[in-house]
Amino acid sequence: MEALSLLVAVEEAAAADDAKNANAAIGAGFAYGLAAIGPGIGIGYLVGKSVEAMARQPEAAGMVRTTMFLGIAFTEALALIGFVVFILLKFA
Amino acid sequence: MSRPTDPAVMTRPVGGDGVEMSISTDMIRRGAIVAPVIVAICGVVWGGDGAWSSLYGIAIVFANFLLAALLISTAARISLGLLMGVTMFGYLLRLGLIFLAVYAVKDAPWISLPALGATIIVTHLGLLFWEMKYVAISLAHSGRASDAPKLS
Numbered sequence: 001m002e003a004l005s006l007l008v009a010v011e012e013a014a015a016a017d018d019a020k021n022a023n024a025a026i027g028a029g030f031a032y033g034l035a036a037i038g039p040g041i042g043i044g045y046l047v048g049k050s051v052e053a054m055a056r057q058p059e060a061a062g063m064v065r066t067t068m069f070l071g072i073a074f075t076e077a078l079a080l081i082g083f084v085v086f087i088l089l090k091f092a
Numbered sequence: 093m094s095r096p097t098d099p100a101v102m103t104r105p106v107g108g109d110g111v112e113m114s115i116s117t118d119m120i121r122r123g124a125i126v127a128p129v130i131v132a133i134c135g136v137v138w139g140g141d142g143a144w145s146s147l148y149g150i151a152i153v154f155a156n157f158l159l160a161a162l163l164i165s166t167a168a169r170i171s172l173g174l175l176m177g178v179t180m181f182g183y184l185l186r187l188g189l190i191f192l193a194v195y196a197v198k199d200a201p202w203i204s205l206p207a208l209g210a211t212i213i214v215t216h217l218g219l220l221f222w223e224m225k226y227v228a229i230s231l232a233h234s235g236r237a238s239d240a241p242k243l244s
Contacts, residue, residue, distance in 0.1 A: 036187060039183070040180075040183065040184075043179065043180065043183050044180060047175075047176055047179045047180065048176065051102075051172055051173075051175065051176045054106055054107075054172060055098075055101045055102065055172060058101070058106075058107045059107070061106050061107040062107070062109060062111055063231060065106070065111050065112065065164075065168065066111045066115065066227055066231065067227075067231075069111065069112045069115055069160070069161070069164060070115070070220065070223065070224055070227060072160065072164075072179065072183070073157070073160065073216070073220050074220055076156075076160075076183065076186075076216075077213070077216050077217050077220065079183075079187060080190070080212055080213060080216055081213055083187070083190065083191070083194075083212075084209035084210075084212060084213055087194055087198070087205055087208075087209060088205060088206065088209055091198045091205055092205045092206065
């Protein structure tokens with residue numbers, strides 16, 4: 001009887017570990033996915049407007065490209081923050 | 093009233109020099125200056141593993157900036173439409189490459205993931221803010237090039 005209750009306790013502990021790992025994996029997936037979607041929309045909008053500006057005023061293309069490149073890098077920083085949260089949740 | 097745009101402009105190369113490469117190399121040059129400090133701080137906080145991870149993180153950030161600049165400036169030499177597509181897909185490609193670069197070393201004995209993550213974020217944002225200062229000054233003084241501080 002004692003052995004049976006020990007077996008049940010081990011099974012419950014294993015199930016709890018599985019649930020914890022599954023929750024961490026789901027959380028990590030959401031963190032990376034959501035963190036990539038936002039900057040994706042942002043970069044799309046930024047580049048779309050920059051291309052429009054370059055098409056309308058080709059003489060200002062150099063300035064627009066400079067600010068566009070920095071804007072892309074700043075927007076991408078958000079995705080990198082989400083990525084770091086993901087690797088810490090998933091692998092650390 | 094906005095000026096109507098000629099649709100053919102989307103198929104022409106973009107004007108201006110390859111500013112992305114010069115911005116990117118500027119950031120890498122400044123990053124090389126501060127890299128020993130970042131590595132030392134990570135080494136103190138996370139030990140030897142932290143120092144190696146920090147070095148790897150700095151290399152990832154440099155490669156990311158270089159690849160972004162290379163993709164955008166190459167596409168801009170071809171056409172405006174391609175620039176738009178390459179920028180969007182380049183974003184996905186670079187995120188994927190960063191994931192692969194981290195995934196490849198996640199179980200390495202010398203890796204410290206908190207040090208790697210902190211280095212990626214701090215180096216990326218720090219170099220951008222540093223560069224932004226110089227770019228803002230040079231854009232503000234664009235008409236007076238002789239008075240303006242140099243970009244690098």
